[in-house]
Amino acid sequence: MGLISFLKEKFSKKKDEKVENYTEGMSKSRQNFSNKLNSLTKKYKKVNQEYFEELEEILIESDVGVKLTLRVIDEVLEESKKNKIYDVEEINEILIDHIFKDYMDKGEQLTDVRFVNNGPTVLLVVGVNGVGKTTTIAKLAKRYIDKGKSVLLVASDTFRAGASEQLQIWANRLNCDIVTGPYNSDPSSVAYDGLTKAKKENIDLVIIDVAGRLQNKTNLMDELSKLRRVIAKVIPEAPHETFLIIDATTGQNGVVQAKAFAEVTELTGVVITKMDGTSKGGIILAIRDELGVPVRFIGLGEKMDDLKEFDLESYIYGLCVEK
Ligand SMILES: Nc1nc2c(ncn2[C@@H]2O[C@H](COP(=O)(O)OP(=O)(O)OP(=O)(O)O)[C@@H](O)[C@H]2O)c(=O)[nH]1
Numbered sequence: 001m002g003l004i005s006f007l008k009e010k011f012s013k014k015k016d017e018k019v020e021n022y023t024e025g026m027s028k029s030r031q032n033f034s035n036k037l038n039s040l041t042k043k044y045k046k047v048n049q050e051y052f053e054e055l056e057e058i059l060i061e062s063d064v065g066v067k068l069t070l071r072v073i074d075e076v077l078e079e080s081k082k083n084k085i086y087d088v089e090e091i092n093e094i095l096i097d098h099i100f101k102d103y104m105d106k107g108e109q110l111t112d113v114r115f116v117n118n119g120p121t122v123l124l125v126v127g128v129n130g131v132g133k134t135t136t137i138a139k140l141a142k143r144y145i146d147k148g149k150s151v152l153l154v155a156s157d158t159f160r161a162g163a164s165e166q167l168q169i170w171a172n173r174l175n176c177d178i179v180t181g182p183y184n185s186d187p188s189s190v191a192y193d194g195l196t197k198a199k200k201e202n203i204d205l206v207i208i209d210v211a212g213r214l215q216n217k218t219n220l221m222d223e224l225s226k227l228r229r230v231i232a233k234v235i236p237e238a239p240h241e242t243f244l245i246i247d248a249t250t251g252q253n254g255v256v257q258a259k260a261f262a263e264v265t266e267l268t269g270v271v272i273t274k275m276d277g278t279s280k281g282g283i284i285l286a287i288r289d290e291l292g293v294p295v296r297f298i299g300l301g302e303k304m305d306d307l308k309e310f311d312l313e314s315y316i317y318g319l320c321v322e323k
């Protein structure tokens with residue numbers, strides 16, 4: 001049985017809240033992707049060259065990325081020939097199986113922040129302007145406060161006017177401690193102050209908000225490596241996690257950003273925001289394919305609890321299964 005049949009059976013039996021969140025948050029992407037796939041299925045019934053060409057187009061239009069699309073289509077074509085499978089529905093199942101397997105084969109499957117045993121766990125959050133860094137930080141802070149952890153926010157984005165204030169508002173709302181610095185001050189020195197405080201007070205989780213200006217890669221690289229050096233001075237193994245935030249609505253541009261960041265700094269995870277705002281939900285697959293870094297969380301809406309742990313099965317179900 002293919003994955004899609006398996007998921008249909010698994011998720012149709014009992015109402016699963018997590019899957020409901022995904023199907024709701026991904027409705028635009030699903031309408032786009034599954035409608036196109038369904039019309040293709042009706043049009044062809046048996047696969048041929050034109051079918052695969054149209055399928056390729058659908059995948060690329062859904063932001064799955066050209067590289068991954070071509071590879072998966074090749075794999076499916078080969079399987080079709082080898083096992084003499086020409087039925088469109090069967091081929092669609094095989095396609096989804098390959099997409100799933102490709103994601104799994106790319107590396108670790110992590111979601112939740114990995115906490116260290118001793119002392120504060122340090123999470124660095126990077127990404128370009130407007131992708132949803134600050135709100136994601138607030139959502140993550142709430143998640144771990146709700147789990148009983150002590151959380152400290154550090155406003156190292158000192159360059160954008162109002163950035164610190166925005167984080168401060170969240171800290172107040174969440175009743176969470178925060179360290180800020182003056183506008184235009186050195187982000188590393190704010191981080192230093194924050195980590196010193198976290199160490200002294202034995203805070204469980206420190207989340208650092210960093211500005212990500214991509215205009216100049218050398219600058220970004222210098223800034224991030226300085227920040228990492230300073231962080232490691234206070235807590236030797238830190239930062240333990242570095243999450244890159246990518247806005248799903250930016251499509252292939254998001255993939256370009258991800259590659260650029262991966263070149264200048266070590267990333268342990270990606271968070272995809274605004275999945276609810278795009279009809280091209282394939283970006284997750286493209287980023288995983290290009291970077292191999294696990295997608296840790298996914299933003300499925302603007303509300304505080306709309307940030308969910310990434311779950312590949314729910315994601316595929318949310319993308320492909322008609323509702
Ligand atoms: N619909 C939707 N909106 C989101 C999501 N995540 C963030 N946003 C919105 O995106 C906008 C920008 O979010 P911020 O958190 O300010 O982004 P930022 O990266 O910190 O921006 P700068 O500090 O200006 O660089 C806000 O209006 C958020 O509510 C999401 O998952 N879904």
Ligand SMILES: [Mg+2]
Pocket residue numbers: 133134135157163166
């Ligand atoms: Mg911000």
